[in-house]
Amino acid sequence: MSTDIKIKKGLNIKLKGVANHVISTANRSKVFAINPPEFHGILPKLAVKAGDKVKVGDTVFYAKSNDQMKFVSPVSGEVKEIVRGAKRKILSIKISADEKDTFVDFGAKTPGKLAGPQVKESLLESGCWPMVKQRPYDVVANPEDNPRDIYISAYATAPLAASHSVTLEGREKEFQAGIDALSKLTEGKIHLSVGASESFLDEINGVVLHKVSGNHPAGNVGVQISHINPINSGDRIWVVHPQDVASIGSLFLTGKYNPTKVIALTGSQVEGPQYYSVIQGTQIKDILAGKLKTGKSRVISGNPLTGDAVGPKESVGFYHDSVSVIPEGDHYEFFGWMPFVGNHKFSMSKTFFSWLSPNKEYDLDTNLNGEERAFVITGEMERVFPMDIYPMQLLKVTMIQDIEKMENLGIYEVAPEDFALIDFISSSKIEAQQIIREGLDLMIKEVG
Known part of the structure; x- marks a missing residue:
């Protein structure tokens, strides 16, 4: 049985370049990266040095505040370089990949037969723990906490966001095993939010199912929490991305850390946008090779609203399931604020004429269309x-x-x-x- 959540406020932004429901395997990168700054609030302590050999699942660094919280290699190969920034801050660990991966064997287990501490130990040892994030603060969860509930949002509403029904295709057993494992970590409930038609997710056992509808940000897990059971001072809520649930399940079913995920390559600057199976830390250039249209582009790891601008030698974000490419906003329009020159623009208000075509898709660029100004009450x-x-x-x-x-x-x-x-x-x-x-x-x- 499910409960419905209907979101009336919000705004859907329809952009050109939505990914077609086709999944291909991306070119394997020669160099993969693990970027500590992606794990907000984690001060890394290295477990490797340049020249070390690693397998998939070997610890690359761990949290200085808790050495049980490990971050592992997504490929087997040789540590090529430790990239540092100001004050020797660790920005990236680059690994030259072998042609074929070898894995650390953590041992297959049946999560339903394990106790909570055993599940937690497996997640920490294997490097899957960073997949579990915490509210409040939106940081990697503290393994010493006991969460009130665990939330999973499988309803994507952001512009050009990947469809979870596509990214989870064929991973039914892994997803259910992941739910079975996560259920051991809380005395509360696991809340799974889905859209109107989400295939096998409607049949998952051990969850409270919520059917969500409405405008963006209806798919944001924070919005869903606020409508189900808001966070109070002292509460700890854990949040897991749907593909990460399947990766956790894969760990228990196979005994191996699974760094593979499906991402959506989207945006109006992409020729033939579609889905690709990649390994965590894959370089952007290996995904984009031969797929971009002419003209200046902004490449974003994630969706256009919340993603990070990246260069070709950077990698796909650990928490991202899409790469978006939109036009670079390096031009200005004379009298661009006037309605008769803005028929190609999107506006929440009626400044332009976008409200007359609610289903129209737009080719928006990165222009701010104005400068920072007074912060006043407008509603x-x-x-x-x-x-x-x-x-x-x-x-x-x-x-x-x-x-x-x-x-x-x-x-x-x-x-x-x-x-x-x-x-x-x-x-x-x-x-x-x-x-x-x-x-x-x-x-x-x-x-x-």
Whole structure:
């Protein structure tokens, strides 16, 4: 039996370049990367040095605050380079891959027959633990915590987002095994949110099923939590991506760390957008080779609202299931704000004529269409923010670092992705996601 969640607020942004439901295998990279900055709040301590040989599942680094929290190699090969930045901060560990991978064998197990501590030990030892994230704060979960509940959102609403029914195709057994393992980690419930038609996900055992509908950000797990059982001070909620659930299940079924995932290559600058099976840490250039149209492009690991701009030698993000390529916004239009020159533009308001064609797909670029300006009350933020929170007030008290008011206004319930639409529609051109990220970091430091 399922419960329905209907989201009325929000905004769907329809962009050209949605991936066709075809899955191919991407070219194997010669060099793979593990990037510690992707794991926000983790201070890495290296377990390897340049020249070391590694297998799939060998520890590359671990968290300095907890040496049980390991981060492992996605391929077998030789550690090629440790890339460092300012103050010797570790930015990336690059591994020259062998032609064929060899795996560390962690031993196949039946998760239903294990106790919670045994499941947790397996996830920590194998390197699967970073797949489990925590709310509040949107960081890797602390294995010493006991979560109130675990949430999985298999409903994607972001522009050009990968469809979970495609990325999970053929992984029914692994997904169920992952659910069986995660159920051992909480005394609460596992909440699985799906769309109207999500194939085998409707038949998964051991979960509370929620049918979600509505505009973006209906697919954000934070929005779903707020409508099911909001986070209060002191609560710990764990969040797992659907493909990571299947990877966890694969660990128990095979005894091997599974670094393979399906990503969507999307965007108006892509010739024949579709899905590709890749290995974590695959270089962007090996996915894009021969697939880009002419013209300047912005390559984004993730979707256009929340992803990270990347270069060809960088890799697919650990938590991303798409690579988006859209036009670079390096041009300006004379009198571009006038309606009669804006028939190709998308607007939430009626400034342009996009409201007359609700099903039209747009070829939007990265232009901000304006500069940063006064942060004033317009009511526009509330129209796209479907949580019981005042977004403008929360942003303002976060900017002045008023911890007490941040708590009262709901900082524990949000993550940066929940403010992505505000970045898109705000006439103030503020970086709302960055403000919230800095606010959450302040709460970690001051409150813990």
